[in-house]
Amino acid sequence: MTDELDAMAQEELDAACALPFADIRKVTPWGDSFAGFAPSGRAVEVERRYLWAVEPKGAVVVEVEVRDPAARAGAEARTLLLAPD
Known part of the structure; x- marks a missing residue:
């Protein structure tokens, strides 16, 4: 169960980092949340x-x-993006 959440968190992190860095800087600080399906x-x-x-x-x-609220389980993924030279 946790492995699935870990994998999903990493996939979502990859998608969140797919924006060009210039676009990421424009929306920082920012956050959003949404309902989805594992x-x-x-x-x-x-x-x-x-x-x-x-x-x-x-x-x-x-x-x-x-997060899976029903199972009271969750996973996190994070990374540091450096400004391009």
């Missing part, structure tokens, strides 16, 4: 966050959380 069909909540990193300057932290 590959198994169970209902989940997905939350994405774009936050300014403390260090290095100009970097953005991208976080994704996938």
